[in-house]
Amino acid sequence: MILDVQSLRKHYVGKDKKPFIAVDDVSLQLVAGEVLAFLGPNGAGKTTSIKMIAGLIQPDDGEAFICGHSIKKHSRKAISHVGAVLEGSRNLYWRLTPLENLIYWAGLKGYPHRIAKERAMDLLSNFGLQDKAHDTLQKLSRGMQQQVAICAALMHSPSLLLLDEPTLGLDLQAADRIQELIIRLAKEEHVGILLTTHQMEVAQTLADRVCIVRKGRVVLEGHTHDVLEQFSENKYIFELGEPLTHSQRQIISERGADFVDEKTFYISITTQKELYDILRTTEPCSLLRMERDLADLASVFRHYVE
């Protein structure tokens, strides 16, 4: 297991000088090659949890093990397996080039200059950024800067990558590129990736598992597909090859269908008999598609958070 978080807790002192719990008994696990989306509304405690995992702040209570090393007892060893991009590309120097930035980061981790340069060029090439290696960072687009920030976090080949809002503020193309990169890192390089995002479609595309926190507590955790499946009603979409007649539509509407147009409708079906009845009613129209209407992560999120 790459990450094993056990009952982390953290309190802060609020503006009113009263202590409050920001992270309350958060546990989560992550294995190699898995992407876990850590979701929650503003102020739910995601960044605080990630900062504890990254060794940036001390937990009040609980433990986290990274590749088996305790962040409390062997923090240096534990953190050596972590790469993190916590505040967009703010961990980079704007007046340096991507190559200089990466070499600088590797230097902090104790890498000799020559090895760092080779690794940096490899990473930049992998991300299609080799032509930008010698431009100053401020000349790069935001998407490219974000990619360089991820490269910096990957310089020491971490087993665990922590990404706080990796696609925030990026246009569609740049966001797609970052998403492809995340999938590639997980599936090909077997990096475990813990990411936060407020973009539910991004989470749904990327995450093998989701964990939703609210007011510092985990309110849902599970495999994305299972979560969506459990949340889906027995609602099906029917798409026909030809328009239904007025009377056919009336019969189907009386069974509770919602029509999108004359050929497409949603309907809840719980028994096989109901299914056959619908199919008989739609004859002689051809059936192009009949699929279960899976819930999306946004509706699951709303349910648990609002």
Ligand SMILES: Nc1ncnc2c1ncn2[C@@H]1O[C@H](COP(=O)(O)OP(=O)(O)OP(=O)(O)O)[C@@H](O)[C@H]1O
């Ligand atoms: N250093 C701090 N001192 C006091 N309170 C803090 C500190 N850092 C965070 N908090 C508070 O702790 C709570 C959790 O904040 P955190 O940043 O972990 O939430 P988040 O889920 O990451 O939110 P967002 O989605 O807005 O980034 C919030 O109420 C926040 O105001």
